Amino acid sequence: MTHRRQSIVSDHNTRFTTARTKTNHCGFAALVDTARDPLVLIDKNYQIIAANAAYTDIHGISSEQVIGRTCYQVSHGRNRPCHEFGDDCPHQQVFKQHRCHEVQHQHCDGHGGYERVRIHGQIIPLDNGEYLLAERVTKVDTQNEPTNxxxxxxxxxxxxxxxxxxxxxxxxxxxxxxxxxxxxxxxxxxxxxxxxxxxxxxxxxxxxxxxxxxxxxxxxxxxxxxxxxxxxxxxxxxxxxxxxxxxxxxxxxxxxxxxxxxxxxxxxxxxxxxxxxxxxxxxxxxxxxxxxxxxxxxxxxxxxxxxxxxxxxxxxxxxxxxxxxxxxxxxxxIPCLRDRTEDILPLAQYFIEQINKKSGRQCCLSANAIEKLQQHDFPGNIRELKNRVQRAITLAETTHIEPHHLGFETQILPNNKAPSMGSARQPQEQPQDEYTPTSLAEQEHLLINRLLKAFSGHRRKVAEALGISERTLYRKLKKHKAT
Missing domain, CATH: 3.40.50.300 (P-loop containing nucleotide triphosphate hydrolases)
Structure with missing residues (x-):
């Protein structure tokens, strides 16, 4: 088998760096198709030169759409190699240190989402002194992980x-x-x-x-x-x-x-x-x-x-x-969410998907909501993000989640019209629940006071509802002089 592999690779060692079509890679295709697990061959320029059916199936694309593309485009949807983002990259280990490498990565799953996979990178030497990277990809079993x-x-x-x-x-x-x-x-x-x-x-x-x-x-x-x-x-x-x-x-x-x-x-x-x-x-x-x-x-x-x-x-x-x-x-x-902003949107989408399933809704983020999420510091981290998403799905009148549903800004009045002078002269006629804060700080103050009233002054429950620690709540209470 080793002799057969070497002969296949040797027959194509003058073509693998420039080939682009399936015809040019029939020998490599025959080699990788003998593997049961998803297997892909990658050259020193990150280009995929062969992939078996199991590999193309997990990405939901055909072999024609894989061959000639870079591994980071197919696996991560990125325009640069993953090591430039700080990832542990098997390509670097194989081509720079000439040794096998195993690592876990998050890959596109072919359905618009992501899945955790284990990659075993193996070095394949060629007769001309060059190397190929053979990556065997297996899904990480998450059936025993918490579903909720x-x-x-x-x-x-x-x-x-x-x-x-x-x-x-x-x-x-x-x-x-x-x-x-x-x-x-x-x-x-x-x-x-x-x-x-x-x-x-x-x-x-x-x-x-x-x-x-x-x-x-x-x-x-x-x-x-x-x-x-x-x-x-x-x-x-x-x-x-x-x-x-x-x-x-x-x-x-x-x-x-x-x-x-x-x-x-x-x-x-x-x-x-x-x-x-x-x-x-x-x-x-x-x-x-x-x-x-x-x-x-x-x-x-x-x-x-x-x-x-x-x-x-x-x-x-x-x-x-x-x-x-x-x-x-x-x-x-465990890093805080503001130090790993790349995780904010996938996390938000994950929570939306889970809450949609429970509530029977089909909510999604608007472009403005996505921008606000990515700009926010999230002092309450993942718990705060989850609570904001749950609040948004509860309050959203339609399937589109806007920034004010997430608690980032107040709802814009229809046609951008300001309240009439009559309503401004008679604030006592406006019910308290319809009062719209004019700033984020004022909105935060109002929300804390309403939650304190709803939970009969129980500060721990208020902190949990806000997705923050009790210590943070105490600082906010002192700041706003809330009672």
Missing amino acids: IDSALQSDQPPQTSSEWIPSLSPRSQKVFHQLDMAARSDAPILLLGESGVGKEMAACYVHRHSQRHRAQMVTIDCTTLTESLFEAELFGHEAGAYTGANHQIQGLIEQAQGGTLFLDEIGELSMPMQAKLLRLLEQRRIRRVGGRRDIEVDFRVIAATNRDLEESVEQGQVRADLYYRLACISMT
Whole structure:
């Protein structure tokens, strides 16, 4: 087979850099068609010189539309090689370092969307000293990923169902997914850092689903809800009769994670006494239920997350140094949305598609809405984007989502006419709900006050509805002097 491959390649080594038609590549076509997986041959100029039927099928185009085009045009829809965008490019590894390379990328799926694929780039030497890149492309199995992305973005509930991974086009996101793939291969503790709403729990779920522990549960513990008095009962469980009202034996959250993954969200919020108990648990891997007399061995992988600077918290004496070093064996930062603007539109379209399916609507973004989305900083990150999209689909009168539906600007009056002088002289006759703020700051102020009223002053619920952290809400309340 090797001799046959070399003879096929050798017979065409004087033509592969300039050929453009299927006829000129019958030998290469015969070679790649022997492969069951999608396979493509690429020359040093990024041009595709041969592709099998499996490859053209995943892109939804014919071989005539593939041959002669560049790999980055077909796979990414870009006008420049992917390494110029910061991606880990197999082409660079093969042609510059002359070695095979495996990487995960996001490719066009032939239906206007994107899918995550694994690329194995193999070097094929030619008799004239040149090389070809043979790329074998396989889809990444996402059936075990969370199907409801909302559950992975909620900090107070563990993921109960499975979903597709969050769309990612930016180099930073691609790098994070590569790191998550590498981390999933081991059992080492992971510390996920990043602002509120960036998808740290989604990242933890991704690692769990791609690890050897994926058949067991991933149990999420929201450290902000734990109290010192109930810490052991919540985490370790209790025996029947351990205290008044404990009529039955109850497994703690640690036992529920047996054989799986324990995700500690907002780890920086634990008090020092609770940190000491957690450290002892991580070191000994044993628990004793409240009211129990025997130790129970536990086996789990720990992943922690926080939006705080834990190194600074260690220096300030708020976090134990030994606990920090125990958790930060593998530390990675999930980038905020404003630092990966390439992901904004794919994410928005993903959320729209998911919410459309649930609501039975067919909403889409207008050109103005797309522009506003790409200009916004998203302090609430992915959670804010999801909430804005859900708000827009709820408020949109037609199938077109405009900027004001997303909360970016007020609705323009018909024919661009200003209110009449009569209406200006009688503001008391205008119902409060019909009041239109004249600036974005005023609109924000009004929305916060309405939500405070709707949630009876419950600030955490208001922050969740806005897709921001409570800390950000407090700053806005202070800024607007809202009550």
